[in-house]
Amino acid sequence: MAFHALTIGTSALRSAQYGLQVTGQNLGNVDTAGYSRQRVVQSGVAYGHGVGGILLGSGVSVDSISRVYSSQAEKQLRNATSAYSNSSEMASCYTNLQSVFMELSGVALSDDMTGFWESLSKMSTSIETKSIRTTVLEQARALTDHFNKLDENLTYYQKSYDGEVAGAVTKINGLLNDIAGLNSAIVSGESGGLAPSQANDLRDTRGEKLRELAEYIDVDVTDEKNGAVVVSIAGRLMVYHDQVNELTAKKEEVNGTMVSVPAFASDKYPVKNPGGKLGADMKIRDEVIPSYLEDLDDLAAVYTWEFNRAYSQTRGEASFDSLQAKNGPVDPSVTLDKLEYKADYPEGTFTIKNGMLEVMVENRNTGKIQTIQMEIDVDGRPSPSGEPDMILWDPENPEASNSFINRLQSELNKKAPGVFNVSIDNEFRVSIDSTSADYGFAFGKDESGILAALGMNVFFTGHNASDIGINEDLRKTPDLIGHGYTSAAGDSDGLMDIIAVLEEPLARLGNQSQEDFYYGITGRLGTEAQRSKAQYNLDYDLYNRAFVQRESVSGVNEDEEVVKLITYQRAYQSAARYITVVNEFYDALINM
Numbered sequence: 231m232a233f234h235a236l237t238i239g240t241s242a243l244r245s246a247q248y249g250l251q252v253t254g255q256n257l258g259n260v261d262t263a264g265y266s267r268q269r270v271v272q273s274g275v276a277y278g279h280g281v282g283g284i285l286l287g288s289g290v291s292v293d294s295i296s297r298v299y300s301s302q303a304e305k306q307l308r309n310a311t312s313a314y315s316n317s318s319e320m321a322s323c324y325t326n327l328q329s330v331f332m333e334l335s336g337v338a339l340s341d342d343m344t345g346f347w348e349s350l351s352k353m354s355t356s357i358e359t360k361s362i363r364t365t366v367l368e369q370a371r372a373l374t375d376h377f378n379k380l381d382e383n384l385t386y387y388q389k390s391y392d393g394e395v396a397g398a399v400t401k402i403n404g405l406l407n408d409i410a411g412l413n414s415a416i417v418s419g420e421s422g423g424l425a426p427s428q429a430n431d432l433r434d435t436r437g438e439k440l441r442e443l444a445e446y447i448d449v450d451v452t453d454e455k456n457g458a459v460v461v462s463i464a465g466r467l468m469v470y471h472d473q474v475n476e477l478t479a480k481k482e483e484v485n486g487t488m489v490s491v492p493a494f495a496s497d498k499y500p501v502k503n504p505g506g507k508l509g510a511d512m513k514i515r516d517e518v519i520p521s522y523l524e525d526l527d528d529l530a531a532v533y534t535w536e537f538n539r540a541y542s543q544t545r546g547e548a549s550f551d552s553l554q555a556k557n558g559p560v561d562p563s564v565t566l567d568k569l570e571y572k573a574d575y576p577e578g579t580f581t582i583k584n585g586m587l588e589v590m591v592e593n594r595n596t597g598k599i600q601t602i603q604m605e606i607d608v609d610g611r612p613s614p615s616g617e618p619d620m621i622l623w624d625p626e627n628p629e630a631s632n633s634f635i636n637r638l639q640s641e642l643n644k645k646a647p648g649v650f651n652v653s654i655d656n657e658f659r660v661s662i663d664s665t666s667a668d669y670g671f672a673f674g675k676d677e678s679g680i681l682a683a684l685g686m687n688v689f690f691t692g693h694n695a696s697d698i699g700i701n702e703d704l705r706k707t708p709d710l711i712g713h714g715y716t717s718a719a720g721d722s723d724g725l726m727d728i729i730a731v732l733e734e735p736l737a738r739l740g741n742q743s744q745e746d747f748y749y750g751i752t753g754r755l756g757t758e759a760q761r762s763k764a765q766y767n768l769d770y771d772l773y774n775r776a777f778v779q780r781e782s783v784s785g786v787n788e789d790e791e792v793v794k795l796i797t798y799q800r801a802y803q804s805a806a807r808y809i810t811v812v813n814e815f816y817d818a819l820i821n822m
Contacts, residue, residue: 234288235812241289242805245272248292249798256786257795264438266784267298268430294427297434301453303780304437308444308451310776312506314769315445319510321766323391323518324759330383331752339380340748342373350729353713354722363708367700374690374698377530381695384523388487391515396479396490398446398508403476405443406461406469412436413458414472422456429457448505463504466494477501485520518758525751527694531579532736532744534698538688540731542673542681544712544724549592549670550662556685556701558657562622566634566680567608569622572657579693584609585677589638591645592670592717599717600645604637606678623654634680635660642671660684674715687712 249270259265275288332338349369353362412432419429436459440451443461449468452460461469468475479490480498492501492508503509557580559569566582589602607613607620623635630636639652642662650671651663664670673687681687689712692698704711714721732744739747 234286236809236816238287238289239805239809239812241275241291243802243809245270245290245292246798246802246805248272248295249794250802252295253791253794253798256791257788260786260788260791262434264434264441265786266430266434266437267786268295269298271296295430297428297430298784299433300780300783303776303783304440305451307773307776307780308441308449310769310773311441311444312448314766314773315507316505316510317762317766317769319507320514321759321762323510323514324755324762326387327518327522327755328759330380330387331755338752339373339376340745340752342369342376343745343748345369346373347729347732350725350732354725354729357713357720357722357725360708363711366711367705367708370689370700373533374700377526377695377698380526381523384519384526385696388515388519388523391511391519392489394511395492395508395515398511399477399479399490399492402443402446402508403474405439405446406474406476408439409436409443409459409461410469410472410474412439413469416457417471420457433457444506446504446506446508447501448509464502466499466501484516487520489515522751522755523695525747527696528738529744529747529751530695530698531693532738532747533690534688534693535579535682536731536736536738537728538685538690539676539679539682540724540728541689541712542687543588543676544687544714544728545590545672545674545717546711546713547709548707549590549594549672549717550664550687550710551667551670552661552663553671553686553703554655555660556688556691557683558655558659559622560658562654562658563624563626565608565619565621566606566678566683567619569683573693573697580679580683582606582608582678582680582683585679587676587678587680588674589641590672590674591642591650592672593646593668594670595668597717601674602641602645604641606634606680607632608678622658622660638662660686662686672717 252268252270256267270292271294272290272292275291276285346366346369349362349366353359353366356362412435416429416432416436417423419425419432420427440449440459440461443449447463450462452462454460454471458471459469460467460471466475476495477492478495478498480493481488482491483489484491492504492512493499494501501508504512557571557573559571561570564570567584569580569582571580583606585606587604587606589604591600591602592598593600607617610619612618617632620632620634620637621630623633624630628636635652635654639650642650642652646666646669649664649666649669651661651665653661653663655661662671673681676682685691688701689704690698691701713725715724735741735743735746742750
């Protein structure tokens with residue numbers, strides 16, 4: 231009891247020391263991301279009864295170093311981080327999409343569409359001008375190249391987001407393992423919650439890892455009494471103490487494309503609606519970009535089908551010596567309206583229906599033209615002679631009379647015996663060849679659409695934005711470019727009808743013209759970009775508010791810490807002076 235006063239002084243000195251160290255730790259980490267302010271928790275120590283029953287204290291006790299922390303503020307910040315990361319990724323995507331379409335820079339697909347349309351219009355008034363044909367081909371090439379480039383850029387962009395998804399899965403797994411490791415260290419350091427103080431710096435590091443994880447996925451976090459946290463998403467555990475349920479990026483086909491699909495490695499169950507950056511990357515890859523690719527393909531199909539259907543019924547300055555179809559069906563023996571093609575044509579791209587086809591045989595010496603009218607019979611009923619609907623050709627019955635090959639050969643033989651050969655190659659592509667320089671052939675009215683479907687006498691090849699191109703036969707012989715329905719000089723009636731097709735509303739495009747449809751694409755892009763930017767601004771504001779709220783609770787205020795520094799400094803000095811006085815008192819008492 232004699233040295234009771236020294237014990238009080240020593241405890242005061244130790245308390246001030248702790249206060250100085252904690253304040254220094256706070257000031258040292260004022261700019262450390264995710265750091266939570268710490269403070270000394272102390273209490274007075276009771277000693278017991280002194281002389282005369284008077285209660286005396288025994289100084290001060292440092293009970294713990296606590297971390298100033300709000301689980302609610304941390305949760306709000308994680309949620310805001312996920313939302314902000316998601317909308318930031320979406321806004322960035324739409325900004326890049328606008329750059330891909332280049333509507334804002336004045337170099338857009340619409341310019342090439344207009345240029346091609348204008349070249350056709352100019353040709354319709356200047357049929358005799360040979361150079362205009364070259365201009366039409368150049369404008370068409372610019373248009374098809376632009377389609378191809380847009381598809382290439384969007385497809386590359388889509389693949390880059392698939393890479394982002396796979397990369398996010400790797401990053402998430404790394405963070406999950408980091409959090410599990412920190413769980414183990416914290417539980418050990420805090421003796422499973424029994425230690426008088428917490429592993430504050432480890433908890434801060436874990437909190438920062440959780441916020442980083444929230445950038446990628448929208449997670450739920452539950453604090454355990456032993457100091458660990460449980461991390462889950464949509465009810466599925468991801469971290470339980472030191473155990474991790476990792477993700478994997480399994481390959482699956484989505485919308486016809488093989489992509490990385492995030493799933494739990496344990497049972498391959500897919501992660502649905504993950505939120506955060508991962509959720510945005512998946513939506514961009516699987517929904518946003520494919521929707522624009524689909525619209526571009528529909529627009530390209532207008533040229534490879536609607537344009538070709540009108541164009542295939544025209545003729546140019548010269549008749550054909552030979553011609554081979556560009557499209558080969560999978561099975562030539564089915565009825566023509568059921569033909570399927572080796573290329574992955576969307577359903578309804580090429581449709582052959584019941585109707586008349588005109589083929590013209592030209593005697594180049596006399597100028598005489600004989601017209602063949604051949605019915606493309608696919609009405610579902612036997613003909614008067616009992617023949618079934620028309621097929622292209624039957625390998626098992628090459629002489630079948632309902633074969634298009636045999637029927638056309640027969641009709642040509644009636645007009646020019648032994649002059650023309652109609653054949654089909656191993657790819658089931660139809661060819662028509664003249665064996666005499668004195669005879670040529672051309673096409674007239676086609677109610678059935680068989681010419682466009684088979685790719686005979688067409689201007690464009692392909693079927694979508696990725697493969698639309700120009701018929702190379704026309705590039706080699708521009709005089710073959712169709713413009714009229716007859717061989718009469720200056721006939722541009724066919725060309726005018728083609729131009730009308732480009733201007734009229736089409737069912738394939740939702741009853742819009744091709745120009746209106748394209749402006750609808752870019753208009754939708756502008757609207758969605760504006761909406762995504764507005765959402766980004768809102769989420770960014772909410773994120774900032776959540777961050778400020780978290781900092782107001784856990785952040786370090788330099789001014790407050792300096793005040794504490796001075797307070798603890800003076801407390802230390804006072805405790806030291808107190809010990810000196812007590813020591814002098816005991817020294818004098820001993821020497822009496």
